[in-house]
Amino acid sequence: MCLHLSALGCGTVAPIPDTPNLEELQTRYDHPTAVLHAGTAQDALDEVPQLLDLAGGLRATPYAIEGVNRADDLAVDRAAQGIRVQGTVNATLECPGASGSRDGGANGSLLLTIGVAETKVLRGIHGVAQHCVLRSERLQVPLRVEIDGGVDFDLGRDLALGTHWTGRLLVVVLGSITIEGVPFRNVSGRITDALFEHLLELEDGTTVVLQVTEEGPAIRDSERIWSCSSGQPCNFH
Amino acid sequence: MQLPLTLAATVACAVIATTAGAERAENRRTDFTAYTRPRGRLAVGPLKVEHGIIDEIMIGTFVPPWFAFPWLNVPVPTAYLKVRTSWWDPVTLSLRGGLAYVDSKAVAELADEQASGSALSTTAELVASWRIDDRYSVSVGLDYAHLHAVGDTAYEATSVEGASVSHTYSVRVFGEWRLTRVFALSLLVRYLIFQSPIRVKSDSQGGGITTVGDVSAESTMQKRWTAVPGVSFVWPSWELSAGVGYGVYYLPVLGLASSKALPDIEIALAYFFDLYD
Numbered sequence A: 001m002c003l004h005l006s007a008l009g010c011g012t013v014a015p016i017p018d019t020p021n022l023e024e025l026q027t028r029y030d031h032p033t034a035v036l037h038a039g040t041a042q043d044a045l046d047e048v049p050q051l052l053d054l055a056g057g058l059r060a061t062p063y064a065i066e067g068v069n070r071a072d073d074l075a076v077d078r079a080a081q082g083i084r085v086q087g088t089v090n091a092t093l094e095c096p097g098a099s100g101s102r103d104g105g106a107n108g109s110l111l112l113t114i115g116v117a118e119t120k121v122l123r124g125i126h127g128v129a130q131h132c133v134l135r136s137e138r139l140q141v142p143l144r145v146e147i148d149g150g151v152d153f154d155l156g157r158d159l160a161l162g163t164h165w166t167g168r169l170l171v172v173v174l175g176s177i178t179i180e181g182v183p184f185r186n187v188s189g190r191i192t193d194a195l196f197e198h199l200l201e202l203e204d205g206t207t208v209v210l211q212v213t214e215e216g217p218a219i220r221d222s223e224r225i226w227s228c229s230s231g232q233p234c235n236f237h
Numbered sequence B: 001m002q003l004p005l006t007l008a009a010t011v012a013c014a015v016i017a018t019t020a021g022a023e024r025a026e027n028r029r030t031d032f033t034a035y036t037r038p039r040g041r042l043a044v045g046p047l048k049v050e051h052g053i054i055d056e057i058m059i060g061t062f063v064p065p066w067f068a069f070p071w072l073n074v075p076v077p078t079a080y081l082k083v084r085t086s087w088w089d090p091v092t093l094s095l096r097g098g099l100a101y102v103d104s105k106a107v108a109e110l111a112d113e114q115a116s117g118s119a120l121s122t123t124a125e126l127v128a129s130w131r132i133d134d135r136y137s138v139s140v141g142l143d144y145a146h147l148h149a150v151g152d153t154a155y156e157a158t159s160v161e162g163a164s165v166s167h168t169y170s171v172r173v174f175g176e177w178r179l180t181r182v183f184a185l186s187l188l189v190r191y192l193i194f195q196s197p198i199r200v201k202s203d204s205q206g207g208g209i210t211t212v213g214d215v216s217a218e219s220t221m222q223k224r225w226t227a228v229p230g231v232s233f234v235w236p237s238w239e240l241s242a243g244v245g246y247g248v249y250y251l252p253v254l255g256l257a258s259s260k261a262l263p264d265i266e267i268a269l270a271y272f273f274d275l276y277d
Helices: A022-030 A037-044 A051-057 A061-076 B002-024 B105-113
Strands: A001-008 A083-094 A109-117 A126-137 A143-156 A169-179 A182-191 A195-199 A206-215 A217-222 A224-228 B041-044 B048-054 B059-064 B078-084 B090-102 B118-131 B136-150 B168-179 B184-195 B197-207 B209-219 B225-232 B238-250 B257-273
Touching: A022 A169, A022 A182, A022 A195, A037 A206, A037 A217, A051 A126, A051 A182, A051 A195, A051 A206, A061 A109, A061 A126, A061 A143, A061 A169, A061 B209, A083 B048, A109 A143, A143 B041, A195 B078, A206 B002, B048 B257, B168 B238, B184 B238, B184 B257, B225 B257
Parallel strands: none
Antiparallel strands: A001 B197, A083 A109, A083 B209, A109 A126, A126 A143, A143 A169, A169 A182, A182 A195, A195 A206, A206 A217, A217 A224, B041 B048, B041 B257, B048 B059, B059 B078, B078 B090, B090 B118, B118 B136, B136 B168, B168 B184, B184 B225, B197 B209, B225 B238, B238 B257
C-alpha cells in the first residue's frame, strides 16, 4: 500500500462534511405503527413479491464498510489520547463485479464521503455509485447487483477511531439498485448478519417492517412479529 | 638589583594581564536573553556554534542536526541570525530568526512513512533584556515557531512524528542572579499562548480502495506552563549553563511545543575565543 502524506502549514481545522441523518428512519424501523391481523399480514407481505431478491441485493452493500474501515485506519494515527481529530475522508471503492474480482474499474465504483468529528467516524455516510456491480446471493444462488446514483448509510452509532465497525447497517438507495435485471428505486433496508429488514408504508399510512431471517420471511408490526413461512398463512408466536 | 627588577616585571605582567582581561568583551549569556556575542567572538559547543559579526549582529547554528544522517539519512541544516540594539543601555532589544530544513528523507524516517516533500521550520523571537545591576538581569521574550510546506508540485511537506502543532506562540521570562563573577542562578518561566491544530492531507491506495483524507488534530489537554530553574558558569574561555524543570517541552531547533507536561532539561556548553578584535 502506498501512502503519501502532506501537511498544510495553515494551522486550521479541517472541515467536517455534511453527512446524512438517518436517525428518524432508524426510529421508524424500530417502531412500526401498523396493527395487523392474519389477513392483512399476508397482504402486506404480498406488496413486496421480490422481498427475497431485495434482501439479497441489499446484502451486497455492506461492501462499503471496507471503505469505512480504511478511513478509520487513515485517521487513527492522529487519535492519540487527548487529541481531537476531525475532517473528511473520501474513499473510492472499486466494485468487485459479479464474479467477485476487481477488474481495474470495469465493474464501476462507489465513492463514500466519510466525516470525522470529535475523534469519531460519523454514523451517516453519503455514497455515490457509478455502475457499481456487486455480487450477492439468494438461497445460495449468485445474484448480480448493480447500483447507480446516491446511496446513504447509517452505522447506527458514531464509530470511535481505531475500532472497526460491526453491527446493524441501514442502507438507503436514493438512485437505483438492479438485482438480476429487476430495478428498484428509492428503497431502504437494514442489515445484520442474520436479519434483513425492509420498511413498508401501507396504504393507510401506517408502517410495518418486513423481515427475512434464516427461518424465512416475517413481518413486525407495532405489537408482534408474524412469521410467514412459504405456503403457510402468517401467524404470530 | 635582580629582585626589584623581577618584582617590577611581575607586577607589570599582572597589570597587563588584568588590563587585558578587563578590556576583553564581557561574555553575556545569549540563550533566552537579548544579548549577542561581541564582535569577533566565536563560541563553539557540542550543541551550537555562535559568532558575533559585530557587537549587534550574531549568527549561529545548532550542531547535532548536521550530524543526524546516521539516523535520518541526511543532515538537517539549521541557522539563525540575531540582531540587537546598542543604544538603550541598560535595556537591550533583540530580534532573532531561525531556519531548519528537513529533507523528505529525514521526514520519512521521522514519520515512519513514505513522504514526498520536505519541511521547513521557521522560528522567531523578540526579546527585551534589562540589566538591573551587575548581579541581576531579567529578560522577557515572545517566541514563534512554524512548521510549513515546501516541496514538489504534487505534495507539500509533511507531518513530523511527535510534533503536535504547526504554529506555536509562547512568552517567557528569564531571570539571572549572578552570585560571583563565575556563578549565577537562573529561572526560566514559559507560557504557551497558542498552539494551532496540525492539518494533514493524506491519500492511500491498496486493495481496490483509494482514500483521500483531509483531517486535523489538536490537543484537548494542552498544558501551558514551563518552569526551569538553573545555574550557569562563566570562565575565561568556557561557559556552561544547565537547568532542570517541568512543563511544556519545546522541541530543540524546531521550537514546537508538546501538548503534555514533560521534564525539561536545558543545557549549553561552549568554548569561546576571539577571532578578531
